[in-house]
Amino acid sequence: MTQPVPTVHFTDPTVLVTLIGPDQSGVTTRLFDAVSTFDVEVVDIEQLVIRGQLVLSTLLTAPDDVDALERTVSTVAAELGLSVTVERGAGDNRPRRVGRARVVVLGSPLSAAAVSALAARIKELGGNIDRIIRMARYPVTAIRLEVSGADPDQLQAELAAVAFDHGVDLAVQENGILQHAQRLVVMDVDSTLIQGEVIEMLAEHAGYAAEVAEVTERAMRGELDFAESLHARVALLEGVPESALDDVYASLVYTPGARTMIRSLKRLGYRFALVSGGFTQLIERMADELGIDYFTANELEVVDGRLTGRIVGPVVDRVGKAEALRRFAADAGITVKNTVAIGDGANDLDMLAASGLGVAFNAKPVVRDQARTSVNVPYLDAIVYLLGITREEIEAADDADGAV
Numbered sequence: 001m002t003q004p005v006p007t008v009h010f011t012d013p014t015v016l017v018t019l020i021g022p023d024q025s026g027v028t029t030r031l032f033d034a035v036s037t038f039d040v041e042v043v044d045i046e047q048l049v050i051r052g053q054l055v056l057s058t059l060l061t062a063p064d065d066v067d068a069l070e071r072t073v074s075t076v077a078a079e080l081g082l083s084v085t086v087e088r089g090a091g092d093n094r095p096r097r098v099g100r101a102r103v104v105v106l107g108s109p110l111s112a113a114a115v116s117a118l119a120a121r122i123k124e125l126g127g128n129i130d131r132i133i134r135m136a137r138y139p140v141t142a143i144r145l146e147v148s149g150a151d152p153d154q155l156q157a158e159l160a161a162v163a164f165d166h167g168v169d170l171a172v173q174e175n176g177i178l179q180h181a182q183r184l185v186v187m188d189v190d191s192t193l194i195q196g197e198v199i200e201m202l203a204e205h206a207g208y209a210a211e212v213a214e215v216t217e218r219a220m221r222g223e224l225d226f227a228e229s230l231h232a233r234v235a236l237l238e239g240v241p242e243s244a245l246d247d248v249y250a251s252l253v254y255t256p257g258a259r260t261m262i263r264s265l266k267r268l269g270y271r272f273a274l275v276s277g278g279f280t281q282l283i284e285r286m287a288d289e290l291g292i293d294y295f296t297a298n299e300l301e302v303v304d305g306r307l308t309g310r311i312v313g314p315v316v317d318r319v320g321k322a323e324a325l326r327r328f329a330a331d332a333g334i335t336v337k338n339t340v341a342i343g344d345g346a347n348d349l350d351m352l353a354a355s356g357l358g359v360a361f362n363a364k365p366v367v368r369d370q371a372r373t374s375v376n377v378p379y380l381d382a383i384v385y386l387l388g389i390t391r392e393e394i395e396a397a398d399d400a401d402g403a404v
Helices: 027-035 066-080 112-124 152-165 198-206 209-220 226-235 243-251 258-267 280-290 318-332 346-354 365-370 380-386 391-401
Strands: 013-022 042-050 053-061 083-090 101-107 128-136 141-148 169-174 184-187 271-279 294-303 306-312 339-343 357-361 373-375
Touching (some): 013 066, 027 066, 112 141, 112 152, 141 380, 152 169, 169 380, 184 318, 198 243, 226 306, 258 280, 294 318, 318 339, 339 380, 357 365, 380 391
Parallel strands (some): 184 271, 184 339, 271 294
Antiparallel strands (some): 013 053, 101 141, 101 169
């Protein structure tokens, strides 16, 4: 006959036992072995080790003789050289408040003043920090705050200003089951996936590097229509030999952390797409080299082995990038809410806004001001911390696979 399962009510008396001191083997076993002699239920457990110092807390239903329980755990703590506190109360097992969110903070360095200011603003917004977890200690410091009781959208809006004032990056995402689902990561290429702008590299072969760089900068700041500026810049490439594309590809430098990010997220089944205002002749090769699932870009017209200075077909512009994100998401069977977009220029803004998580990566001021999330460290793999993956997990997976 099945025994009835006892129910712990939110108002039942509880006892919170906390052990603090040097970490050592067997602490958890000793504590719960001693507690097992009492008629109690384990309601919650949390354990943390920082620099060899252990904090172990367990919430228990209160036994008939709480004094005896306190004497028992005090004896265990004394034998292990740990300090102990026993707090008695009722209602301590109430559910966490609504409005749960993950707040990820990136700093290089991460100052105490920044943490203090962010924590104070969370409190002012009615939030409570339930847990803090370190995601990475190098090349940037990344921490994740689990926050309850505050609206995630309000947290994003209010904390962004605090983060900017203290020179740190911040992302807020609502907690929920979708955070565990497969995602599609859509990236811009020039000055995001790679360092520099391909069209400027090609312009060096035509002797117009300075002129093209000036127009590119203005287009990325949103001062010029992207399609018109692209046609004007490509026109200056007329007569450049097609072999220049091979030279440019050979000279490309990927942004630090790009391969690590792609490798790490593909292990989890993530899909990747490149959506670029650059050129198919190079983007296709990058996609093949990196194992990218989808890509779209502009095609340079080539006649008799030389660039004509024209684009074949419609330009992949600001609107086209957002459309491509939606198209690739539909093809992959992934909801738009579970897409991540990464870009730096004004022509990326619609794509960033359309995605579930839009990240302005070392972006122009107009993009940083409008994007919900901004990352200003020079490491593309910092994005994985926003997705809940720690540096230690990445390194462990690389070691297991023998990845370099």
